[in-house]
Amino acid sequence: MNQILIIGFVWPEPNSSAAGSRMMQLISLFGAQNWKITFASPAAETEHMVNLENTNISKVTIELNNSSFDDFIKDQQPNIVMFDRFMIEEQFGWRVAKHCSNALKILNTEDLHSLRKTRQESFKKNKIFDNIDLLHNDIAKREIASIYRCDLSLIISDFEIKLLKKTFKVDENLLFYLPFLFDPITTETKKKWSEYKNRKHFITIGNFRHEPNWDSVLYLKEIIWPLIRKELPDETELHIYGSYPPPKATQLHNPNEKFHIKGWAKNATEVLSKARICLAPLRFGAGIKGKLAEAMLCGTPSITTPIGAEGMLDQESDWNGFVINDPSKFAKAAVKLYNNESLWQQSQQNGIEIINSRFQRKDFSKDFLDKITVIQNNLKEHRTKNFIGSMLQYHSMRSTEFLSRWIEEKNKA
DSSP: EEEEEEESSSSSOTTOOOHHHHHHHHOOOOHHOOOOOOOEOOSSSOEEEEEEEEGGOOEOOOOOTTTTTHHHHHHHHOOOEEEEEEHHHHHHHHHHHHHTTSSEEEESSSSOOHHHHHHHHHHHHHHOOOOGGGOHHHHHHHHHHHHHHHSEEEESOHHHHHHHHHTSSSOGGGGGEEOOOOOOHHHHHHTTTOOGGGGEEEEOOOTSSSSHHHHHHIIIIIHHHHHHHTOOOTTTTTTESSSSOOHHHHOOOOOTEEEEEEESSSSSSHHHHHHEEEEEOOOOOSSSSSHHHHHTTTTEEEEEHHHHHTTOOOOOOOOOEEEOOOHHHHHHHHHHHHHHHHHHHHHHHHHHHHHHOOOOOOHHHHHHHHHHHHHHHTTTHHHHHHHHHHHHHHHHHHHHHHHHHHHHHHHOO
């Protein structure tokens, strides 16, 4: 039986973020194999975090830059360690390598942070994003180094797989495409959905701490929603849900403009299922957008941008609504979809086909588990072929180790 240690950047919050849902999907997959799972994190506990003990998972709070982790990992001796995001690998990877060298190291990227950050910088500078920009980004250098230091990295988007191979020339043996893992949408599932005539209003949802989400809320408030309101009855509203809304977000609440900041949704499925359309005008970002996948799982059509649909759409398939960049066209499409029942129903069907063709749990789980087994059985050979990873272990990982040791000694003073 495998014993896996997951080191989380944060404690999982499946009702707050796509990252939290993704983590619980992975935990569920490991648990189904009867693996012994320990989840450790240096993060502060939150009111929305899942109760891990209820799922028979050992929960441990650990400290950054503290040798107490050395004792912890030596005592645990897991044969698999999964780092949640590259920043966690930077902090704890060298300690795992030192005290648990034969453990298979997996990096769960969530999304490529360097891609998201570089796109954000380009957007704020009013500059057209180019993949080459990534090569000059310090976060990209750190993130790619982390990928090389691990035995396997989980990549959620096929767009990001291609980017890593073509732009960064990362060996495909170090990467594994693992998107969202869902059960199929069946006829019985569809029968439970509310019909078009029983739904009303627009919705957008997303963690306010996530910069792409906050930008999209401002974009809706300032530009897109006023254009939509001109064409629809006064009773039509936009509901904005998301965890951790700051004062600057709650101050946008304006019932007179039918712009409602609702805050955290205890049950995202419930609120999405009542809405007629989900709006996600994302102007930068990376990975797969949880809000759009969740909308499809609820039978709710959506309108988004190419950034929003990235990693979710085959060239030959149709979107669960519309994919548009221009704000004026975005608003017109929203009005058209809101008022046209037959178009709405076809968009809903497109969403079903996307979920059932691209994100099926059964299509990826076995291959992922088999990949883990193959690497475990050939770990020495696998690492020998990854010379760049060995080189980074020798040099740059040592620099993060010594920085960590310096902080630890400083904290003792």
